[in-house]
Amino acid sequence: MENIRNFCxxxxxxxxxxxxxxxxxxxxxxxxxxxxxxxxxxxxxLEQERGITIKLHAVQIKYQSHDKKNCTLxxxxxxxxxxxxYEVSRSLAACxxxxxxxxxxxxxxxxxxxNLYLAIDAGLEIIPFINxxxxxxxxxxIDTVKxxxxxxIGCKEEEILMGSAKSGxxxxxxxxxIVTRIPAPxxxxxxxxxxxxxxxxxxxxxxxxxxxxxxxxxIREKDKIRFFSNGKEFQAEDVGIxxxxxxxxxxxxxxxxxxxxxxxxxxxxxxxGDTITLADNPAADPLxxxxxxxxxxxSGMYPSNSDDFGELRDAxxxxxxxxxxxxxxxxxxxxxxxxxxxxxxxxxxxxIVRERxxxxxxxxxxNTVPNVEYRVTTTDKEVIYVDNPxxxxxxxxxxxxxxPFVKAQIITPTEYIGNIMxxxxxxxxxxxxxxxxxxxRADIHFELPLSEIIFDFYDKLKSLxxxxxxxxxxxxxxxxxxxxxxDILLNGEPVDALSTIIHRAKSYExxxxxxxxxxxxxxxxMFEVAIQAAIGSKVIARESLSxxxxxxxxxxxxxxxxxxxxxxxxxxxxxxxxxxxGSVEVPQEAFFAVLxxxx
Amino acid sequence: MASIYIHIPxxxxxxxxxxxxxxxxxxxxxxxxxxxxxxxxxxxxxxxxLAENKSCNESIGTIFFGGGTPSLLHPSEIEQILDTLAAHFxxxxxxEITLEANPGTVDKNKLADFRTxxxxxxxxxxxxxxDDDLKFLTRIHSSSEAKKCVKxxxxxxxxxxxxxxxxxxxxxxxxxxxxxxxxAVELQPAHISCYSLSVEPKTPLFYMIQSRQAAQVEMERDxxxxxxxxxxxxxxxxxxxxxxxxxxxxxxSDFKCRHNLNxxxxxxYLGFGPSAHSFWxxxxxxxxxxxxxxxxxxxxxxxxxxxxxxxxxxxxxxxAIFLGLRSEGIDLNGFRRKFSRDLSAENERVISELIKQDxxxxxxxxxxxxxxxxxxxxxxxxxxH
Numbered sequence: 001m002e003n004i005r006n007f008c009x010x011x012x013x014x015x016x017x018x019x020x021x022x023x024x025x026x027x028x029x030x031x032x033x034x035x036x037x038x039x040x041x042x043x044x045x046l047e048q049e050r051g052i053t054i055k056l057h058a059v060q061i062k063y064q065s066h067d068k069k070n071c072t073l074x075x076x077x078x079x080x081x082x083x084x085x086y087e088v089s090r091s092l093a094a095c096x097x098x099x100x101x102x103x104x105x106x107x108x109x110x111x112x113x114x115n116l117y118l119a120i121d122a123g124l125e126i127i128p129f130i131n132x133x134x135x136x137x138x139x140x141x142i143d144t145v146k147x148x149x150x151x152x153i154g155c156k157e158e159e160i161l162m163g164s165a166k167s168g169x170x171x172x173x174x175x176x177x178i179v180t181r182i183p184a185p186x187x188x189x190x191x192x193x194x195x196x197x198x199x200x201x202x203x204x205x206x207x208x209x210x211x212x213x214x215x216x217x218x219i220r221e222k223d224k225i226r227f228f229s230n231g232k233e234f235q236a237e238d239v240g241i242x243x244x245x246x247x248x249x250x251x252x253x254x255x256x257x258x259x260x261x262x263x264x265x266x267x268x269x270x271x272x273g274d275t276i277t278l279a280d281n282p283a284a285d286p287l288x289x290x291x292x293x294x295x296x297x298x299s300g301m302y303p304s305n306s307d308d309f310g311e312l313r314d315a316x317x318x319x320x321x322x323x324x325x326x327x328x329x330x331x332x333x334x335x336x337x338x339x340x341x342x343x344x345x346x347x348x349x350x351x352i353v354r355e356r357x358x359x360x361x362x363x364x365x366x367n368t369v370p371n372v373e374y375r376v377t378t379t380d381k382e383v384i385y386v387d388n389p390x391x392x393x394x395x396x397x398x399x400x401x402x403x404p405f406v407k408a409q410i411i412t413p414t415e416y417i418g419n420i421m422x423x424x425x426x427x428x429x430x431x432x433x434x435x436x437x438x439x440x441r442a443d444i445h446f447e448l449p450l451s452e453i454i455f456d457f458y459d460k461l462k463s464l465x466x467x468x469x470x471x472x473x474x475x476x477x478x479x480x481x482x483x484x485x486x487d488i489l490l491n492g493e494p495v496d497a498l499s500t501i502i503h504r505a506k507s508y509e510x511x512x513x514x515x516x517x518x519x520x521x522x523x524x525x526m527f528e529v530a531i532q533a534a535i536g537s538k539v540i541a542r543e544s545l546s547x548x549x550x551x552x553x554x555x556x557x558x559x560x561x562x563x564x565x566x567x568x569x570x571x572x573x574x575x576x577x578x579x580x581x582g583s584v585e586v587p588q589e590a591f592f593a594v595l596x597x598x599x
Numbered sequence: 600m601a602s603i604y605i606h607i608p609x610x611x612x613x614x615x616x617x618x619x620x621x622x623x624x625x626x627x628x629x630x631x632x633x634x635x636x637x638x639x640x641x642x643x644x645x646x647x648x649l650a651e652n653k654s655c656n657e658s659i660g661t662i663f664f665g666g667g668t669p670s671l672l673h674p675s676e677i678e679q680i681l682d683t684l685a686a687h688f689x690x691x692x693x694x695e696i697t698l699e700a701n702p703g704t705v706d707k708n709k710l711a712d713f714r715t716x717x718x719x720x721x722x723x724x725x726x727x728x729x730d731d732d733l734k735f736l737t738r739i740h741s742s743s744e745a746k747k748c749v750k751x752x753x754x755x756x757x758x759x760x761x762x763x764x765x766x767x768x769x770x771x772x773x774x775x776x777x778x779x780x781x782x783a784v785e786l787q788p789a790h791i792s793c794y795s796l797s798v799e800p801k802t803p804l805f806y807m808i809q810s811r812q813a814a815q816v817e818m819e820r821d822x823x824x825x826x827x828x829x830x831x832x833x834x835x836x837x838x839x840x841x842x843x844x845x846x847x848x849x850x851x852s853d854f855k856c857r858h859n860l861n862x863x864x865x866x867x868y869l870g871f872g873p874s875a876h877s878f879w880x881x882x883x884x885x886x887x888x889x890x891x892x893x894x895x896x897x898x899x900x901x902x903x904x905x906x907x908x909x910x911x912x913x914x915x916x917x918x919a920i921f922l923g924l925r926s927e928g929i930d931l932n933g934f935r936r937k938f939s940r941d942l943s944a945e946n947e948r949v950i951s952e953l954i955k956q957d958x959x960x961x962x963x964x965x966x967x968x969x970x971x972x973x974x975x976x977x978x979x980x981x982x983x984h
Binding site: 526527548549550551552553554555558559560561562564565568569571572575583 | 604619665794795797818819821822825842843862868870875876877878883885908914917918921922925952956958973974975976977978979980981
């Protein structure tokens with residue numbers, strides 16, 4: 001056990017975390033350079049495309065240290081986006097140390113700090129590594145970045161490692177530091193078993209596969225295991241370590257990282273954060289678990305074709321097997337039929353789920369505009385949570401509406417402070433304080449309604465700071481707001497899927513823009529269509545879409561009927577994909593029109 | 600009663616908007632003549648091969664020479680083709696035999712010879728009575744030549760004369776188009792076809808519009824011109840019997856084009872020549888759109904078919920709906936017998952709404968479009984199932 005090191009790599013997005021992981025695998029011969037597709041640990045297509053690690057994975061590395069110790073290093077990968085803070089904390093709990101990667105050309109950024117704090121909270125040894133020092137633009141920055149790191153971690157300057165994950169410079173120093181600076185795991189192989197499930201995936205043939213870190217005791221194949229959370233018992237059938245593939249070893253002891261397969265058919269039994277013990281010799285207590293991932297963003301997901309509801313449910317069920325943070329429940333909409341209201345960690349998470357449903361499960365989806373969850377106190381003092389604007393009680397029955405607020409931390413070069421302040425103010429933010437990490441870098445704290453940052457806040461922030469500002473945020477609490485429900489009506493019929501909840505001060509402008517956008521998106525019909533935005537019974541904006549004037553193919557002779565029929569079939573298919581509101585046909589893209597409303 | 604279509608794939612010049620298959624012979628004169636001769640023997644061979652392979656025991660009620668520019672052929676060549684058809688099919692005594700004619704390719708004598716050869720209906724591609732329109736469309740004739748052609752045709756013995764006109768040319772005003780219609784009805788043709796200029800992919804016009812050398816007419820203007828056309832022609836003695844087709848009301852004769860009606864009635868038809876389409880019972884097929892490939896196939900006694908499709912009952916029904924609606928309406932009882940579906944009952948809500956809006960009418964068991972309905976014919980077709 002004294003030669004085992006369990007560690008992870010944490011960084012702000014794009015600072016080179018996955019590249020460093022690749023170098024470690026290559027340098028130690030865990031994987032041959034020629035087999036190394038760029039960023040080995042990201043094996044989901046989507047991850048490679050987006051260059052972010054979404055699902056964490058673990059891999060074992062064999063390394064002989066300079067003093068000839070044969071060490072086993074377990075690298076546990078972490079996701080790098082603000083939506084996935086929760087998953088980062090899962091990985092950290094399985095480690096004793098973390099390499100903190102900082103881009104020499106960018107310096108400390110918002111997630112550098114948030115991830116660092118998570119690691120410090122988890123009691124990990126931190127090894128700072130300044131990456132990309134070979135870039136020409138790094139030269140003038142290195143001393144500043146070093147100072148930022150010293151200030152942030154409180155380490156000595158000589159404890160900071162430097163190198164380039166891309167070229168491999170500094171890889172050897174990183175490996176040595178892992179061995180010499182990160183403590184070996186503690187724990188007693190003979191004690192009652194306590195194994196922390198830090199991830200689980202579902203394998204179609206083998207059932208749930210739990211990724212575990214054994215804290216105390218030993219688990220062997222044929223052992224009867226028990227899950228603390230639900231008391232269910234299974235027989236361990238396949239136990240092993242995680243090299244590039246699973247490698248069966250038959251046993252895992254205190255300090256080890258590996259997998260357990262126990263013929264568990266329902267992945268919900270292998271709950272992430274749960275503790276596995278042995279039925280015959282159980283530990284007295286579980287390990288401290290994580291708090292449940294809390295979905296922050298909600299959206300309706302409907303099949304384009306109403307007949308595919310069952311298929312969508314199956315696809316969501318399967319997806320959930322590998323994504324514990326996804327929640328969903330059936331709902332129905334007058335406009336869209338039967339579908340699901342799903343909760344996500346953030347917008348990126350939502351995008352990823354949608355893309356995976358479309359690519360991996362061949363689903364055609366309509367997504368409604370995402371929203372947050374509101375806390376409503378009714379006039380009879382009942383408190384309800386509303387995650388679908390259409391279900392907001394009538395204004396007359398509401399005593400107050402509260403919305404979730406977040407504490408946002410934005411790190412930016414000082415020249416963009418003005419722009420960022422304005423953006424946050426426009427989004428109803430309350431400035432808390434600004435500190436300076438260096439004369440050129442500010443750390444700005446705002447309290448903002450979550451609803452104001454879920455659409456395009458991040459993109460706006462990036463564009464007005466030329467990509468330099470970074471963001472991290474954390475839920476604080478629900479606070480009272482002057483919110484109204486804005487409905488959209490087509491020829492007098494409300495379109496439930498287009499209802500939004502919005503601050504009163506912004507509702508008029510919003511209503512106008514939305515009506516205008518819908519007028520562009522809804523094709524002309526055989527009759528005139530009135531598009532209205534209303535708060536309660538009060539119409540606050542109106543556009544009118546005039547009736548279609550002409551739609552007929554002039555030429556249909558020469559006997560080529562096939563071409564005409566195919567054209568018509570195509571048009572009919574397009575119509576079939578539209579949703580009917582009263583007698584108005586609404587194309588699917590109208591249901592997320594709000595996302596493309598320009599400022 | 601079945602129909603026969605003969606495609607003549609030659610033009611003196613390709614007009615910018617046309618996407619029908621044709622080639623411009625390398626040279627006119629002897630070389631053009633030999634190319635035509637080669638084509639006509641292939642065409643005759645195709646008729647023979649098909650007749651040998653397919654038993655078509657239906658009599659032929661209409662023959663249509665389309666193109667391309669069929670009037671480029673010599674009347675004797677038309678006669679040869681008609682003789683070949685007569686040798687293999689039973690042509691009805693009163694068959695309607697149409698030839699499409701470009702005013703720039705015929706004179707009175709030639710027209711008289713066509714008449715003698717057996718052509719009894721002539722469809723003249725006038726397109727516009729304004730020379731600048733004709734120039735824009737790159738037609739080879741002038742307005743005065745067109746008028747002369749009409750006169751010649753009449754003097755050559757044609758009673759059943761049809762005009763093709765095009766509206767919604769870039770920049771066309773209502774008064775310009777109105778003057779076209781006025782000049783047309785003044786000549787009292789038996790039949791007028793008015794097509795809205797459609798921009799077909801890969802035509803020179805398409806690229807002109809893409810590169811903004813020409814502006815496509817907006818839907819509003821196009822609709823205005825079309826609605827005006829319908830009003831104007833019906834108040835000048837013409838009956839609309841299809842989206843783009845109008846026949847002169849005449850107590851003695853019916854001037855609707857029987858050939859085109861057959862396409863829209865689901866009657867059987869055979870097409871010969873490159874790119875020609877055929878329909879027989881429940882099968883559609885069409886020839887390759889390439890003259891030399893076509894000739895090669897014929898030389899090895901093979902039918903030059905590009906593709907075939909067998910229509911399902913659902914596809915036939917779909918066709919019956921849109922073909923019926925765009926022409927003389929759907930015979931609801933006939934529809935029920937043929938497809939075991941009650942179209943009016945199954946679409947009751949949509950239909951009663953359309954009747955209320957004066958877009959559909961029910962007369963003598965037929966459901967047909969009104970003038971207001973024709974304007975949005977395709978929209979209505981998409982609503983019926």
